[in-house]
Amino acid sequence: MSRLGAIATVKAETTVRAILPMKVLRVLPILALSFLTLPSAKAQEGLKIFISIDMEGLTGVVTDAQLGPSGFEYERFRRFMTDELLATIEAAREAGATEFLVADSHGNGQNVLIERLPDDIQIVRAWPRPLAMMQGIDESFDGAIFIGYHASTTNTEGVRAHTMSSSNITDVKLNGISMPEAGINAAIAGHFGVPVIMISGDDAIVEEARAIIGDMEGAVVKWANSFHSARTMTPAAGAALIREKVKAAVLRISDFKPYRLEGPITFDLSLKHYRPVEMLGYLPIVERINSHTIRFVGADMLEVSRFFQFVTSYSISIQP
Ligand SMILES: [Zn+2]
Numbered sequence: 664m665s666r667l668g669a670i671a672t673v674k675a676e677t678t679v680r681a682i683l684p685m686k687v688l689r690v691l692p693i694l695a696l697s698f699l700t701l702p703s704a705k706a707q708e709g710l711k712i713f714i715s716i717d718m719e720g721l722t723g724v725v726t727d728a729q730l731g732p733s734g735f736e737y738e739r740f741r742r743f744m745t746d747e748l749l750a751t752i753e754a755a756r757e758a759g760a761t762e763f764l765v766a767d768s769h770g771n772g773q774n775v776l777i778e779r780l781p782d783d784i785q786i787v788r789a790w791p792r793p794l795a796m797m798q799g800i801d802e803s804f805d806g807a808i809f810i811g812y813h814a815s816t817t818n819t820e821g822v823r824a825h826t827m828s829s830s831n832i833t834d835v836k837l838n839g840i841s842m843p844e845a846g847i848n849a850a851i852a853g854h855f856g857v858p859v860i861m862i863s864g865d866d867a868i869v870e871e872a873r874a875i876i877g878d879m880e881g882a883v884v885k886w887a888n889s890f891h892s893a894r895t896m897t898p899a900a901g902a903a904l905i906r907e908k909v910k911a912a913v914l915r916i917s918d919f920k921p922y923r924l925e926g927p928i929t930f931d932l933s934l935k936h937y938r939p940v941e942m943l944g945y946l947p948i949v950e951r952i953n954s955h956t957i958r959f960v961g962a963d964m965l966e967v968s969r970f971f972q973f974v975t976s977y978s979i980s981i982q983p
Contacts (some may be wrong), residue, residue: 722901
């Protein structure tokens with residue numbers, strides 16, 4: 664990618680000039696060390712990586728006990744989540760990434776322990792946000808990574824398999840294809856020309872994501888027995904596997920293709936309950952295609968994502 668070369672050169676010069684006068688003694692040994700530990704495959708420089716992190720697909724997660732503030736294991740799993748994120752960032756850096764944006768994309772959007780992140784990392788928190796789990800992505804990113812992801816609500820396998828809302832949504836289709844969150848989010852990344860390069864989660868989502876999106880590195884950190892059971896690695900082993908796969912992905916980042924959906928994009932949303940479908944059908948931009956399904960046609964993924972976020976977040980009683 665030609666634009667990368669130019670950006671990387673400018674950044675490197677700026678950084679060296681800024682650091683050299685006062686910190687040269689401290690930086691030189693670090694530079695020497697980083698040359699010694701360079702991977703044998705040639706790492707690109709100056710890569711910018713978007714990380715969307717969910718929780719159901721983290722190592723060890725199997726039930727609500729790990730997934731929210733009322734669960735007895737939630738605080739510990741926030742730490743494991745942060746460990747998996749740190750492993751991702753460190754591995755991507757080793758392979759040539761220099762800039763990151765993280766989207767905390769589970770539950771209340773305030774799961775990652777932000778004080779444990781390096782000071783050059785910024786993170787998107789809480790809701791609503793128009794691009795949902797991909798808020799903040801744009802054309803400037805070179806790759807997207809999905810950590811802690813889970814299978815779709817139409818998948819018969821998978822720990823906590825659901826799409827956006829397990830209590831309300833029974834199917835989400837883009838241009839006629841049932842999508843996991845990974846597929847929707849890959850299409851948002853694809854809108855900006857950004858490929859998904861790596862995913863972690865259980866065996867079901869890694870298989871499902873590859874079938875829809877195509878080639879990407881996958882870290883299977885647990886194997887689903889059922890909706891609420893898995894055989895899992897330990898948190899440390901899961902983080903180590905993620906580290907390995909992220910590094911492999913960033914080192915061959917030019918192999919991955921953006922998942923682009925041509926517009927207009929047909930978005931079919933099937934809900935568990937009758938009344939929201941009935942009422943959404945009042946809107947002139949919505950077609951009710953059966954008792955439990957509405958259709959919205961968006962010019963592109965940005966329109967689809969805004970519509971989806973509205974439908975899942977809006978209520979007349981939201982405050983303030
Ligand atoms: Zn989640």
